[in-house]
Amino acid sequence: MAAMIRLFRSSSSLISRSLSTAAASETVKSQSYPHSTSVEPKAKSVQWVFLGCPGVGKGTYASRLSTLLGVPHIATGDLVRDELKSSGPLSKQLAEIVNQGKLVSDEIILNLLSKRLESGEAKGEAGFILDGFPRTVRQAEILTEVTDIDLVVNLKLPERVLVEKCLGRRICSECGKNFNVASIDVAGENGAPRISMAPLNPPSQCISKLITRADDTEAIVKERLSIYWDKSQPVEDFYRSQGKLLEFDLPGGIPESWPKLLEVLNLDEQEHKLSAAA
């Protein structure tokens, strides 16, 4: 136990050093979130967290917002998968955990995140959109100890849609882009609206190179969902009680959801300006 605490301490102090540098740059403060926003993207560096079940689209929307706001999108799932691809000593140990849909230890995640933040700091990165972290209340507490989070966006979809989306997910092994071959049309239950999502098909040059994540099988997706309800949903309550949680029910696929998300974040004007300038 003492060894574990020492490891947490050293990991959090690493994170602390990296994050406090990011925080030293001008940061959007939380007073206007989650009810109304007045962000001036690019001019300020946000420190946001994306929460949501496996398959909800955290990576998609966090990545789009990171481009719009000029801050790095840091996904701990990607850090874990990069480590898995390497031949490092951690790789075999991680494969067993991840392929069963279980959570990696806080110690490993904090080390991977610290390394990523340090390399970003060296490149002059400021702010961040975190995706997949924090995933436990303990991780959220550690994050609170080391920096201020401005806003936590909680993306939501019905469970049936989540499973179908995970099973339809494909990645091009060459260009790394994500696609989804699922054609989703789920009737609304208990007064919720119907949800339809057209497939996001790959271009012809990617078709022969598509791969599926080893943890995107039906049994493992269900295991990941049950771990989410058990370990990660309390993180929603953690941030809700701090008034930082912005709940966002996705109305459909990217064409329907992206403009609505920009609207609730008060970023729609900004996107118009950017697309007009492009």
Ligand SMILES: Nc1ncnc2c1ncn2[C@@H]1O[C@H](COP(=O)(O)OP(=O)(O)O)[C@@H](O)[C@H]1O
């Ligand atoms: N913050 C974290 N804590 C523990 N394990 C994590 C964390 N982030 C990622 N992982 C590991 O990496 C896997 C893939 O993460 P991610 O791509 O975020 O998955 P999901 O699609 O389930 O949201 C997780 O199932 C887990 O094993």
